[in-house]
Amino acid sequence: MPGVTVDGVSKHFGAVRAVDRVSLDVADGRLLTLLGPSGCGKTTTLRMIAGLEHNDAGRIVIADRVVSDAAAGVFVAPERREIGMVFQSYAIWPHMTVFANVAYPLEVRRLTRTAVIERVGEVLRLMQMEHLATRQATMLSGGQQQRVAIARALVFQPRVLLMDEPLSNLDAQLREQMRLEIRALQQRLGITTVYVTHDQEEAMVLSDEIAVMHEGRVLQRADPQTVYARPASRTVAAFFGAPNLLAAKVREVRREGDGALARVDGEGWEGWGAAPDDVCEGDAVTVVVRPEIIRIATDAAGAGNGGRPGIAWRGVARQRIFRGARNLYTVETGAHGGGLAALRVTVDAPPDQTVALGSAVTLTVDAAQTWAVRD
């Protein structure tokens, strides 16, 4: 099956471990995103798959062919790996026309002229770029360059497509449009794809699976929903949006069908939160509470969890940031006067729900929507 397997791959730059024993596999026709902040090793991993960097350790297999095995001394040159790649800068050759750019991979494979013309026409049609075939590559907008780069990567029907932050140079609106287009195209062609981005939203829209990377390692690999709702660590949680990360201790664990509930005790608050199975009494944990799932109310009665287990805080609304579609409140809660610093919780409330600054509020959240990870 034409998937990609990365097995214990490492890369050093001098003393820096850019990639540290990374293992991944992408099943046939799936799209895996490598997600992480800059410097996390995601691009280096992608470049090792492409053969643009030599891996110091580990093995890479593309479509059942070992293309790199550091231990066995196997290294297949990039041009023999049969992959299509879209670069962050698009790497459109400025001295060629659109047609010549797209035809290049076919020409170096010595296809006949008729075959080249036919194939390029086909792929340009697919990318809706047919009318620009004779245009000089420098006379293209960013979005058009993007399409040419994708067309060029697909024209020779590679087994695997690699994309290195392809959307980061586009403006916000075009980016959202291209996201959906790339996803639709990838699913239609059923091409195995490895996609690199630092944009969490992009990763969630596009991916079958996300591998979150940090300091050269894969912290978590799962489908977008899981990575978002059930992060494997505090670092992974922090990478998606700006959640409240509240330190707490586990006092009691109640195992349930497909998970666990933990009674957690923070600084001046306590309650029940969802937790991984292996959490134990006495563990120090971080409770991840996303701002958009917190309910805010000015009276105690309006809050409450309706009997379900959860967490509640009392506090004072200190700041409001109007964001159009949402209101972002900062609520000071917890250890009033106890000698401890006040705990700040951010709440992302709907726009019709306004709370006067300085008023006392109650915050509540259902246990199932929180997540307590060990530090």
Add this chain to the structure above:
Amino acid sequence: MSSITVGTRVETARGLASGRLARNVALGALVALLLFLTAYPLAMLVYGSLHTTPPGEAGTFNLDGYRAMLTRTNAVVLLNTIGLSLVKTGLAMVLALFLAWIVARTDTPYRETLEVLVTLPFYIPPILTAMAWGMLATPKGGVINLAWTGLTGSREPLVNIYSYGGVVWHMMQYSTPFLFLLMVGAFKSMDPALEESSRTSGATAFTTFRRVTLGLMLPVTTSAFLLSFIRGVESFESALIFGSPVGIEVITTEIYHLIHHTNRPDYQQATALALGIMVLMFLLVAWQWRLLGGRSFFTVTGKGYTPRVARLGRWRWATFAFCVLFFVVTVVLPVGQLIVSSFFKFFGFYRWSMVTTDHYFTVWNNRLVWRALANTLLLGVLGATATMMLGGLIAYVLVRTRFGIRRALEVLAWLPWMMPGMVLGIGFLWAYALMPGPVQLYGTLWALGVAYVTLGTPLAVRTMAGAFAQLAHDLEECSRVHGAPWWTTFRRILLALAWPAFAVGWILIFFIILRELSASILLYSVGNEVLSVVIMRLWTEGKAGQVSVIALVMLALVFLFRFAEQRFTRRGTSSPFRRSSPADAGSSLPPPRIARAKPALGGPEC
């Protein structure tokens, strides 16, 4: 992964092995070639300085060459060399700074034209202007002195080019436009905000110029000064033509005379002197490196700023006139002199009855001249092509790879940079004499060709390295990933994109070959003369008219290629892979992001 087939694996391993082998063989060949071109003649200098007899003859080894070197005469020669170069660099620097300021930072009219005019002398081979000035400012019969005595009735000539002043004056004509080229770029690429913030901080225009503008220029000025000084130390033509006749010798002319103008050519002492000048050059370069922190030259990099322009009012016509005067003195006068003397029977007798076209016919019927012209063109075209190809390959290894060998390549390719043509000539004399096997280069045209390639290599490498460094790595990697092997990528992407730089480098090296005298005069053999050597010979024989005709032919070549170069650079600046060109700024579409994406050596980057 249990389904991995063994077959593909074997194929893979074999493909890899051949790739690596081919790469290592190619790298090895490149290193061997460079060793032959640069390290070998250098090593042969040491050998020759100890060898008692001329190259190719049996002899013993001793230190006589060095002993003979330590004389009072040679001390004077050393002082002459350094003193002349220092004075000419200082004067040329002041002049160049002023001219550059006028062109880059004032509202003087027609500045773009002035810039072309002021830099023009840089492209004229010094040997041609030397011949011209020899006719213009000789005490007896020089046009300037004839005019002076005619106008004032004075009996004393006004100027005498055969003097220290004459040597300095002639060297300056070449140095000033050279320094100007370096300065004007720095003046132009300066961020105007740096000066504006000085003004808003309360400094006057003059204080700003002194403390901010010149302060910012200091690194460029220093490195340009040193560069020009080094070039002065190794220069040959000026001192040979204006110094030697009146006993003013510099190291290069001293070496030349030791071989050519003594009863028994003293190769040993000449070689020892050549090594001596190498040591001097090495010290200078080492000093330069220390000063510039490992760089050979500071460049001011900047975006296409629009620099602040000083409003000169009525004075702008004075500055305009100054630039025009510079052009007239350095180009119009010498070229005019060459044209005039090509039409007069005898030099210095300018009467209507003396007008003739005989010189043209003599030259036309001179088989030696035709042969030299053919040789020069052949060597120029082949030499420039070979040098640029070699430079391109070396530059690729230097800029684009991380092979351990590239440091060695860099040093080898840079060595000729501090080898004056005269030194290289002697080195190759010994090198050719000791060539193993049946390959004999001496006595063939290729004796010169090889030396020319060596002389041009540093420039070729720098030109191509600069061009390659501007190309984003993505452009190359993208080609590899999409199926093109290295050589195809190099040809179709890198060379195709760096083509304007290649063309400009080619023309510059063609110029170097065209004007080269000091190595050629040592390495030519009968039947393999080049134009500069023939000109020099005719000059010594006093045939000013024929010299002028040949000089005009060479000038025509120079202007032709200079014109071509300008077309290439103009195309180059508006070509898509140069950043911030006016053409890009004008288009509504954003240019592709192909500016250097990563530093050349790469690094951990996500």
